[in-house]
Ligand code: FES
């Protein structure tokens with residue numbers, strides 16, 4: 102039985118972890134060998150021709166397991182049937198592992214193409230030398246080099262020895278294929294991770310089980326910022342299968358906030374859960390006792406005229422836009438949102454001999470390495486992270502808390518430990534999309550188009566939570582708040598209010614709420630000007646051809662003009678546009694939502710989405726990501742609402758924290774703009790326009806302008822029910 | 826502890842577990858069949874769906890002591906038949922994203938089709954409404970069920 106560690110356990114554990122100084126750096130790289138060709142850390146071709154491509158990003162549903170290897174394989178002219186895909190180990194040698202911001206394809210595009218093209222050139226050169234022919238008379242096709250005049254052919258596998266002896270050329274100098282020669286990219290290639298997933302054979306973090314592992318469940322202080330007063334674990338320790346308990350203090354480490362906790366170790370997850378239930382704990386709520394989301398909402402609304410920090414300024418915006426005949430003003434509000442990834446947070450750790458091995462479904466293994474090293478007081482190169490498949494990420498798994506906690510518990514237990522969070526742990530100890538209030542104001546010209554624009558954001562700042570020493574609002578606070586529209590004078594400012602609720606990156610990060618504020622406001626301006634909302638946006642997007650094209654396309658394919666006549670009688674169409682990353686090189690999204698609505702109910706019937714993401718590397722994956730983004734955001738728009746009373750989260754499971762279900766899923770129709778430009782992200786860009794498109798459609802259907810999410814809050818509890 | 830014999834995927838398994846242990850944790854921690862997933866522990870999400878004598882049930886809500894001689898089928902058992910029409914339809918429609926909910930979705934869909942070979946859209950939505958997918962694969966699930974139904978015509 103493991104002894105219960107006393108109060109201040111965090112420090113006690115610190116002592117137990119003192120690492121032995123270890124001067125031995127890990128060996129830098131694998132030895133090169135004749136039987137395989139490894140011109141790049143992510144590529145290996147064996148003499149048999151078997152080609153292994155490693156993926157250095159987390160597969161969490163977005164399809165990188167296929168799309169990234171596809172990019173390399175295309176330039177390599179690989180035989181896709183001979184390609185095997187595996188997860189790259191952690192470490193800088195394999196490139197940036199952090200997975201987020203919809204940038205995996207985008208940021209890997211050039212490096213992976215160069216890796217493939219470099220290998221191809223080396224294999225082609227090896228063949229030409231072997232045959233004593235001019236390399237320019239040789240070509241590559243499906244895993245082989247061909248001497249075009251003679252038809253002589255050598256497979257890549259036959260060339261690995263010769264190619265390995267060549268110097269690796271500078272990837273920046275090798276020629277890359279023109280898009281017209283692609284035969285893999287842009288085609289319908291089945292995803293490579295789906296077979297194991299439909300057979301129940303994929304290993305997620307929650308499935309990891311090293312030998313001798315103890316199962317842990319953790320009771321976490323339910324009060325944000327609270328602390329542990331006392332714990333009685335006698336009953337827990339008497340239970341069959343329970344092996345011990347430990348107290349853990351609150352932790353602040355890179356990308357990590359953990360509350361005060363009491364953990365139970367056991368022989369099985371169920372025994373750990375039972376042991377946890379048998380704990381008697383007194384928590385001290387601390388300063389958060391009086392905190393509630395209702396109070397925060399009121400405080401935000403009372404602070405719209407408080408002193409604000411300037412976040413962004415363009416032109417000569419008046420710092421205060423006075424209310425007047427040509428001024429339009431609206432105040433919006435969005436709630437805290439939990440991620441509720443389908444696989445709850447979990448991690449497994451084995452800490453011993455001054456080293457830590459972590460298995461985790463993480464978006465940021467490097468973040469876990471840094472945070473675990475900081476927490477245990479060991480060097481970063483003494484921490485290994487094995488990244489598993491992740492059952493959804495959506496930004497939640499960018500944080501290191503679950504990995505750090507597993508390491509703490511393994512160190513305390515002196516054994517490998519697997520920590521499984523319950524759904525309640527997962528929802529109530531999340532890093533939420535921030536609650537925000539926003540006041541938007543615009544001054545209009547004679548035609549009703551804005552000449553000055555002021556967005557004032559009010560709420561808890563990322564800076565306060567993650568970087569209390571800074572005096573400026575973080576980019577995250579106002580990202581996506583800058584209108585892409587041609588408005589002469591723009592001011593974005595921020596009133597920061599204190600809140601004890603952890604905030605973090607949620608799918609599309611703060612583009613989500615800032616896109617909502619902006620695109621509903623633009624719709625209000627269009628209606629006031631009596632201009633069709635699509636025509637109104639087009640009038641403000643004069644010099645942005647990609648933006649214009651997605652809007653024109655969505656108008657044409659959604660039946661926008663045709664159904665204009667039927668609007669206002671319970672059926673409505675609403676539009677939203679979102680610029681994710683810029684007219685140059687970013688993703689452009691235009692969306693039309695169709696709803697049926699009355700005073701108490703809303704049903705989202707149909708979403709038409711047009712997306713320009715540059716070259717669609719894997720078009721079906723682009724479609725899947727848009728469908729998923731829409732489902733994600735429709736659920737949040739209808740009923741996503743994490744509330745706090747008495748300093749603790751109210752909702753804990755899917756009964757009260759409602760997410761979208763099958764019967765509420767609209768038909769989603771995705772149109773991908775043809776393009777051969779560099780690809781840009783698709784995992785998030787369709788999230789921000791979804792809520793405003795729905796809210797604008799509700800206005801079209803009912804004449805009612807909703808400015809606060811979720812709709813279930815505004816329309817009452819009967820809303821958003823499936824039609825019976 | 827008395828040993829309980831379970832009939833899982835056509836094999837008997839003797840397990841020594843507390844009688845109040847939910848089948849979900851017996852499958853995952855004791856038998857080592859991890860295809861059945863934990864998502865909520867309250868019968869709210871469907872990630873743990875298995876078949877008990879062919880019927881779709883939430884393994885997190887079934888006490889191991891209550892199973893008796895009922896036959897248990899998990900995703901591993903269903904998938905042993907690589908040609909299972911639901912699994913083939915799931916691949917043809919490229920349904921999964923993260924995949925975490927999918928064993929439960931597939932088990933639910935297979936039970937639906939066993940009882941209702943040609944479900945209407947409304948029957949599909951009703952039968953699948955208890956299975957949450959946070960990746961939002963619902964539209965493809967609808968299509969895959971329709972495809973599997975058509976193929977077994
Ligand atoms: S885990 Fe059983 S229904 Fe959610």
Ligand code: FES
Pocket residue numbers: 162443492493921922923924925926927957958959960961962
């Ligand atoms: S595929 Fe990810 S939760 Fe369904």
